[in-house]
Amino acid sequence: xxxxxxxxxxxxxxxxxxxxxxxxxxxxxxxxxxxxxxxxxxxxxxxxxxxxxxxxxxxxxxxxxxxxxxxxxxxxxxxxxxxxxxxxxxxxxxxxxxxxxxxxxxxxxxxxxxxxxxxxxxxxxxxxxxxxxxxxxxxxxxxxxxxxxxxxxxxxxxxxxxxxxxxxxxxxxxxxxxxxxxxxxxxxxxxxxxxxxxxxxxxxxxxxxxxxxxxxxxxxxxxxxxxxxxxxxxxxxxxxxxxxxxxxxxxxxxxxxxxxxxxxxxxxxxxxxxxxxxxxxxxxxxxxxxxxxx
Numbered sequence: 509x510x511x512x513x514x515x516x517x518x519x520x521x522x523x524x525x526x527x528x529x530x531x532x533x534x535x536x537x538x539x540x541x542x543x544x545x546x547x548x549x550x551x552x553x554x555x556x557x558x559x560x561x562x563x564x565x566x567x568x569x570x571x572x573x574x575x576x577x578x579x580x581x582x583x584x585x586x587x588x589x590x591x592x593x594x595x596x597x598x599x600x601x602x603x604x605x606x607x608x609x610x611x612x613x614x615x616x617x618x619x620x621x622x623x624x625x626x627x628x629x630x631x632x633x634x635x636x637x638x639x640x641x642x643x644x645x646x647x648x649x650x651x652x653x654x655x656x657x658x659x660x661x662x663x664x665x666x667x668x669x670x671x672x673x674x675x676x677x678x679x680x681x682x683x684x685x686x687x688x689x690x691x692x693x694x695x696x697x698x699x700x701x702x703x704x705x706x707x708x709x710x711x712x713x714x715x716x717x718x719x720x721x722x723x724x725x726x727x728x729x730x731x732x733x734x735x736x737x738x739x740x741x742x743x744x745x746x747x748x749x750x751x752x753x754x755x756x757x758x759x760x761x762x763x764x765x766x767x768x769x770x771x772x773x774x775x776x777x778x779x780x781x782x783x784x785x786x787x788x789x790x791x792x793x794x795x796x797x798x799x800x801x802x
Contacts, residue, residue, distance in 0.1 A: 537564035538571060539589055545582035545736040547575060554590030557643050559598040562617045569620040572628045582736040582743075584632065585728060586655060587639035593664065596646025599673075621647075622680045629654035630751050633744040635735050639728045640664050640706075640715065646677065649714065650684040656747065657731065658715035661724045666704040666714065668697050687754075688713065737796045741775040 539550040549571065551558035575581050588594055597603060607614075625647065629636050638652050640660035645667050652658050652666075668677050668685075677685065677698055685694050693712040697704055706718035719727050735743065745768050753761035773779060781797035784790040790797060 535567045535571065537561060538567050540571065542580065544733075545580065546585060546732045547578070547581040547583070548585040548587065550586075551588045551594050553598075554588070554592070556598060557592040557595035558588040558590070559595045560621075560647060561598045561601045565617060565621045565624065569624045569628070572624055572632065575634065576628075576632055581634055582740060583732045584634050584636045585639055585732055586629075586636060586651070588641065590642075592642030593638070593640040593644045593660075594648035594651065595643045596648050596669075618679065625650045626654040626680060626684050630656075630747070633740065633747070635743055635747065637728060637732060637735075638715075639724065641721070641724065643667075645669055647679065647681050649677075650681050652714060653684050653688045658717075659724065659728050659731065660706040660709065660715050660718050661721040662706050662718045663721055664706040664709075664718070666697075666706070666709045667702065669701045671699060672701040739776065739781075739797060741772055742797075745769075745772040 535552075537552050539548075539552045541548045549568075551560070551564065553559060553561065553564065575584060602617075609617075629651070635657065636655045638655035638658035638660075640652065640658060641664055642661075643665055644652060644660070645665075646669060649666060649668065668681075670677050676682065682698070685698075689712060696702075704714075706715065709715045710718045717727070749761075749765050749768050752764045756764065781790065784797060789795075
């Protein structure tokens with residue numbers, strides 16, 4: 509059976525609509541919405557200040573795996589339902605009740621935790637923005653570090669309270685934060701258990717920017733729209749080059765960059781941005797490369 513172009517577009521629209529509905533329906537601890545290429549994920553345990561349970565970790569692992577291959581998603585925004593971003597691990601479900609589970613179950617959950625909170629966020633081809641309000645504690649700081657950009661309300665509070673419970677920032681929390689924070693900054697909060705203001709989080713480089721609560725949604729929406737207008741291949745290349753350079757010696761980072769560059773040119777079918785610049789159709793600081801064939 510041959511279908512017209514209009515019928516094919518209708519089929520694609522219906523498939524995308526069904527996928528969006530399924531993506532929203534399949535998760536109990538997450539709220540997922542998609543609009544204009546921007547997928548918003550909200551931790552959905554507001555009664556627990558969005559503390560992370562084993563179920564939430566499993567659902568987030570599955571969702572991020574889906575989004576990696578979702579061509580409709582250009583940008584991901586990660587936030588929390590209600591007044592808080594995330595209060596860290598659910599100490600009852602994750603720390604106490606998990607101890608009664610078989611070792612294999614505990615290992616599987618902890619591996620998913622380790623991977624999604626930092627590695628999977630960093631390696632998504634789409635840029636990820638953290639939108640932070642209220643509490644952002646403990647392991648939630650690794651989520652913040654894993655996101656490419658983090659915008660917080662000035663009233664948000666950050667902290668590593670583990671020492672107050674006779675413990676320390678365990679799992680990958682210490683390992684991740686030592687990559688992002690200077691010792692005198694990180695150790696101050698890890699040793700004292702004191703809360704950190706959003707302005708201090710901005711000052712020490714944990715987040716990108718702190719803004720008044722009334723301006724937060726506008727700031728995040730404008731940023732997400734800005735990113736959604738960019739070439740997905742270019743955004744992927746920026747993330748890869750940046751993180752590989754961060755984790756590699758300078759000479760290795762240079763070689764990796766030289767591998768990413770020709771691949772990106774090939775994916776674009778040449779250098780359309782430079783061609784548009786030469787033709788005076790684009791100025792680097794005042795426009796975005798047109799990806800549509802003219």
